[in-house]
Amino acid sequence: MSIEPQIVDVETTGKPRRFVFVLMRNFTMLCFASAIESLRLANRTAGKQLYSWKIVSENGEDVACSNGCAFRVDSDLIDLDRDDMIMMCGGLDVQAATTKRTLNWLRREARRGATIAGLCTAAYTLAKAGLLDGKRATIHWENQDSFAEEFEDVTLTKSVFVVDGNRITTAGGTASIDLMLKIIADDFGEDLANAVADTLIYSAIRTDQDTQRLSIPTRIGVRHPKLSRVIQMMEANIEDPISPAILAKDVGMSTRQLERLFRRYLVRSPKRYYMELRLQKARNLLMQTDMTVINVALACGFASPSHFSKCYRSHYDTTPYRERGSHAARILG
Template structure:
């Protein structure tokens, strides 16, 4: 294949390469990092120029291990950057522990100097913990949305795959890094280059910040029934104050008995049971990802008392909320 015939002409007169500083947190997710880095590498290749440069840094400046066990050699510790650098913090499993005091201090210091700060995957937590997202829009991986919303009330959390709000950038993780980088490349050097990068990545559907990160309800449940989807959406949006089956049915123009039959037919459970599973799933996320008390977790998930919450939790997960949290703490200390 003759690469020279595929070069996308880019006018870089008077411009120096834009440098990205990837901050790798302990147990970061490789996919979100690799997706971002490879997009930049391919942009250089397709333009035939060094449009972008990058460096890998992290606490200690030695080595770091990602969530799949691969070890990376860092190029530097958390030091002073250039004001025109773009920082991309890469998060992953247990980002709370990975966001150490040293990391937070460094983030705040560099942000005060005007550096653009981005958080890939769960690293939106790191930015929010440092106070950089107060009053701004942001996103984070859907699995971490419940705990994030509970802890950072001053952040406008969205379900978008990525969000750019001023000099703060957040993504949902995974391949969302590609979409973000394609937008950055397009803004920097034009749509033609961004499209050429997408082609090289075999990325046929470029998403924008208007796209949401999760599959649609019909796709997730494997059923295409408009009224069923509307009821489930209402359930997902009203966890703290559950809506009764009769009200859910009335809102979609059905009787309670018809709604019962609909759930039994397509999901093999009652609406009440399905709703309970959604609430318990959120409760488990909060127990695993936050330090909220069990009482507050119960209230946030629509349970009137800790005892009722514990009873329902044990019936579904075969353990109590307290033991679940203790087991999580033990796993993280290994």
């Protein structure tokens, strides 16, 4: 049985707005599907074609996403109309997928005035092309450490999505829905955007003021405000770690009280928790950048490579050098 949608009447002028989705190797299916389905449902809900789309890839070849499904595309990278919006779809190992040809094509289209969006990790590709210099942007939280180290001229945020002029970035996953609902609302009004959200069973629409990760209390499963503040301070001071004594003093408690809180809620000492945060950032940088191991160590608050290597081996049961080597082998394999 087919159920006809309730039509939301909107006024249109001119031809449908076209989106050009560029599928990069190992792109994330969810961010792509979330975006294109939002456009499809906007057309269906309005009862007319408001949007059109084209799917392309470098060399016009089929592209496999990160879950292994292959997609057939319409064409190679093409010359675009000025009003087209480019949607770069990134995913795993975006550095390898960001080729010289893609960068040159993006720069050319940018010079012609195109609006360009980077979904998920494709913010890296936009930044590599120099298209985010002096602008605000976001990227999936797993890639924030490496992005911040490589692109100092970009103001990185933790927002779900960012629109800065004709450059757009999203955090990935369902953030594409939030972005597309904003675009639909801007183009044709809140009623249509809300109707699309209802059809998607998407009941909590986020804006560019929302952050992509859960709050610290929710993430760690505690509701102690002073403990949350300490963890926030730790996360903000990875390169120059703050001693537990100073952290405790800054939130108005003794070092022993802070120790007890960490033992009670996180089953580890403040020092150990802080070390794990620093090592997690170090692992991200080793996997996602070509920074030397020494520079990774310094960026994560370790005074010497030997101390860094010792701590890393103790936590991950491998050395930083072997970690990077095995990661490279997995990618090439």
